[in-house]
Amino acid sequence: MNVAMPENVEGIDQPWTSLNEIANGQTNLRNELVKTLTQKLCSSIELYETQGLKPFLDTWHKYDNFIGQNIKLIMGNREVHGVCRGIDSSGALLLETDSGIEQYVGGEISVRAAD
Template identity: 25%
Template sequence: MPPGTVRLSSLPDNTAPDLSAVAAALGSLAHDFSVRWLETCVSTNTELMTHTPADDGRIHVLATSAQTGGRGRRGRQWLSWPGHSLTFSSLWRFTPGAPVPAGLSLVVGLALALTFEKLGVEGVQLKWPNDVLVHGHKLAGVLVELTPGRGRTMAAVVGIGINIGLPAGVHIPEQAGVSDLTHELGHAPSREALLGLVLAELHGLFQTYAVAGFDALRGAWQQHNAFASLPVRISGEGKDIVGTCVGVDEDGALLIQGDSGLVRILSGEVSLRPNT
């Protein structure tokens, strides 16, 4: 299979993973990655954080066919369905001086959005700080956790969950709706090809991020902002903030224009909802 070729598959996919297909999707970048795929795992993020691989110059990736105790933001359970989702984490060690973690989770979301668009998904949106939507329905989520890196620059464990083909009638709490790649495309790429394509997109964007910071990618993120110029309510840390979403700044902070002026939201412990 030529590099970058995407194999279509039926779902659910309960076959053993073919790591050569991941390498094929990565193409010339394959030597930069070390990929492990476990049949089952409590949490890929926890596994990489607890048993951090030695720094051998490669990006270490852990995927699983079934995650039994995945974690999302704010202590929520990360829901996934064996054979219906792609769940994986990757450990990225940045060069000293890289602007970690400012805007990092937004860069991950952008990488997912660009990957989905290259596959042909239409209506891809980004919900600050860590969700990827299609026409308002959740398609993927991100959890970034920091760990000691090189010198004073932190490393990041990037956890990603992508809905490939969800069981009928599935419901995710606190989500207005969910979608999956099978619904959006008619068919979905194999788990292995999708993993390779996302990793390749992350690799390119993280190179830009490490040199120029999130500001170099902010315009692309803004183009996908699900709540651009819309009335929103930010809740989760004391008094709610109501205003118009005007985008994000060069550090990835959310900007809300309220009655008293522009408010900069830094904390990840918030919820973004339409103000209806």
């Protein structure tokens, strides 16, 4: 998403949108968007403070693009390959390897595990 996407977009190889296109001339759309996002973020932070991650897990799993994918987890010099099984109630990554489902709390995910 962009506020004012330039006309030259040939190099972009993924879906995109521009707020100016969506707004149809409404000048306050950007401010309304920031206001709404800020309100939702504050509500989510308050919910997290009182209930932890649990209220967010269903939504997380619904939108998690890595679930069911072969991934590579990179932790410094160490790499672990497996199938992503989402996150647990503490936020740890669940990675299914030959050893079973393992939990990880740090690292970088790459979906180029087959390389």
